[in-house]
């Protein structure tokens with residue numbers, strides 16, 4: 346006997362879109378009443394009858410960048426020159442897409458006594474923006490550290506918002522780091538270089554039994570996972586999401 350599993354699916358209209366970093370846009374969609382997700386989860390989005398398509402098809406996976414209490418379902422993406430993203434960028438507001446989900450286990454641990462260490466590379470910030478905005482809104486008591494690596498401030502989605510959030514969320518520390526400041530036109534007084542063992546140990550000295558969450562392009566996620574293993578972090582304390590396709 347076979348069992349059919351029905352995935353949660355709904356149709357949703359595009360409400361707005363906006364640039365949030367160079368070459369990076371957010372898209373806000375209608376959220377159906379009663380649709381629930383946990384910060385850190387993702388959806389599969391399918392374009393319906395798009396004007397063009399290519400061999401990669403009409404569906405992409407996106408982490409949900411909005412928090413559950415926010416009005417819309419927001420995703421953010423690097424606008425590369427692919428058929429899917431050309432359609433997404435140009436389609437009229439109120440165009441309908443199909444959404445399946447939520448999926449995924451990159452969620453905050455229940456135990457608020459443990460520190461949550463969030464490691465993001467570039468667009469990998471999306472699930473963590475959801476978690477941090479939710480944590481501030483729900484006044485969660487988890488100690489949270491966001492290590493956020495980008496080439497330049499110009500490339501870093503939500504950077505200003507994540508900096509401002511430190512003032513609203515007393516248990517949260519942002520450690521943003523830039524790897525190619527020589528190509529930037531903006532001032533930067535924060536950390537430089539990739540997320541390293543040295544940076545982690547400097548900020549996590551007093552972190553209580555941390556659990557680690559990693560998100561970003563596959564190469565970066567693998568690199569950080571290896572680094573955590575080398576410093577003795579148990580695999581059971583690491584949750585990682587590779588943004589396949591980058």
Ligand SMILES: Cc1cc2nc3c(=O)[nH]c(=O)nc-3n(C[C@H](O)[C@H](O)[C@H](O)COP(=O)(O)OP(=O)(O)OC[C@H]3O[C@@H](n4cnc5c(N)ncnc54)[C@H](O)[C@@H]3O)c2cc1C
Pocket residue numbers: 387401405406407408409420421422423425426427428429430468471472586587588589590591
């Ligand atoms: C769990 C999960 C969560 C994700 N969350 C997000 C998210 O929040 N935001 C997000 O943007 N993405 C996210 N992704 C990745 C996303 O699903 C897409 O794969 C990604 O955005 C790339 O889509 P694309 O249309 O640009 O490329 P695709 O058309 O899907 O092409 C992918 C392939 O073509 C290559 N390619 C395409 N264009 C270029 C280019 N300009 N330069 C070099 N190589 C190229 C890629 O290397 C890759 O091999 C997530 C993936 C997963 C699995």
